[in-house]
Amino acid sequence: MKKKYKLGICTSFEPRYKNYIAACEELGVEYEIIDILSHDWLDIVRNSSCDGFLLRPPSDLQERKTVYDERMYYISQHLKRPVYPEFDELYIYENKRNMAAWLDINGFPHAKTRVFLRKDDALEYLSNCEYPVVFKSNIGYGAHGVKIIKSRFAAKCIAHRVFGIFHPKLTIGYFQFPFFGKSQKHYLIVQDLKKIKWEWRIIKIGNSYFGHQKLLKGQFASGSKLVGWVKPPVELLSLVKDVSEKGGFRSLALDVFETVDDKYVINEIQSIFGSYNPSQMYINDVPGRFVFKDGEFVFEEGYFNKHGSYMLRVQHFLEILDSEVKERS
Ligand SMILES: Nc1ncnc2c1ncn2[C@@H]1O[C@H](COP(=O)(O)OP(=O)(O)O)[C@@H](O)[C@H]1O
Ligand SMILES: [Mg+2]
Structure with a gap:
């Protein structure tokens, strides 16, 4: 290693980001904790003398991941500060919509994935497709957000909950009780089984x-x-x-x-x-x-x-x- 680097370890909702600290300590690398979750994240990053930033995005709640993506975007693409992993790979991380588009664009074998934004389109597709199909939430792990749907009736019930029965502004979304905070709204991911x-x-x-x-x-x-x-x-x-x-x-x-x-x-x-x-x-x-x-x-x-x-x-x-x-x- 030519130069002595100082790395910024960005805070995370996920405690396992502390593995970055343990790794830096074991490798004898200087580091600083960067509170990327703070309201003044931008000033903290701008004023930091770190050579690069180690990231560990949220993997549980959609809003947290979205805001993290936004911050990462400015740090990497506008402030041009080195980050690890890269912006592009974290943009598809915990984002099954983005990942499906990436796999399709780059021609890698994957299960055909449809992302519906209009309720009518989703209901029409679900009326005519073959079952079973796989429903997935955009974010999620351990198969918590994945459901194998065997019947048209079950599929349509979920679609109504996701898009709202009367109006999108009236939907509380689809969730496994009691996790209201993880409710899936306004999009439906349907994948071939x-x-x-x-x-x-x-x-x-x-x-x-x-x-x-x-x-x-x-x-x-x-x-x-x-x-x-x-x-x-x-x-x-x-x-x-x-x-x-x-x-x-x-x-x-x-x-x-x-x-x-x-x-x-x-x-x-x-x-x-x-x-x-x-x-x-x-x-x-x-x-x-x-x-x-x-x-x-x-x-x-x-x-x-x-x-x-x-x-x-x-x-x-x-x-x-x-x-x-x-x-x-
Ligand atoms: N298209 C599919 N066909 C068959 N099984 C699937 C399909 N998608 C997911 N599964 C099953 O569901 C599990 C969880 O799905 P996955 O997309 O990996 O979500 P998670 O992010 O929760 O791991 C997979 O490990 C697999 O067993
Ligand atoms: Mg998986």
Whole structure:
């Protein structure tokens, strides 16, 4: 590392952002806490001497994520301050509408996803489509916002709640009781159902690659906490590499369905993801990672996902800052 960097660790509603602190301390990197959630976030960032900012956006409530996106947009695109992860990858993070558009534009295999803004359009589609279909809230994790809808009647009931029976201004939205605060309003995401064997979680942070299976519990892999510790297919390591290069994404977990007819279909791209095991990959019980070297994925043994994988993110950010300094000189 050429220069000594000082990183800004942005506050978060999600306490796990403190992993950034633990990682900086372990790596001996100077840091400052930046209260991006404060009303005077703009002055705090503008007056900060940090070389870059580490971000951990909200993943639960839509309004919080939207405001965070807005702040991130100005920090990254207007103030031109380096951030990690990048603005673009956080713009699709916890945003299933944006993610579906991104996958479609960039030609990656995914389940066909329709986002309805007009109630009439949604009702017409739901009158004629085949069932089951999958309804998803824009933000959400652990399958909490996902429903497999088997009948036209159930689909239309939810559509009425989302868009309002009489007028959009009168709707309280759709929510699982008692979570009024998470109510989904004014949009409906309808996705084709895929018949799946399981989901693959394939991770790339910098040049470190990991993979394992997320197994189904009932209809859902997400939130099942059932893991298959097996060697990920090289095809999927290449896929995560392609997605990362296409989007300029720095830190990502790709959730990929393996369908019953042996196809791979991308379900989710998440820049920040749960990572509770010190290794996100075990092959024959050996923990490790793959690194991409001379055109192939090479296995290295070890525990590389310290501090919830945040250590890899901090290391990657330092490499990026270094290479940007080199480019300028
Ligand atoms: N299109 C689909 N076809 C079949 N199963 C799906 C589909 N979309 C989601 N699921 C199931 O629901 C789970 C949660 O969906 P996902 O979109 O990953 O939401 P979350 O953000 O809550 O993880 C997935 O792990 C998968 O098991
Ligand atoms: Mg998921």
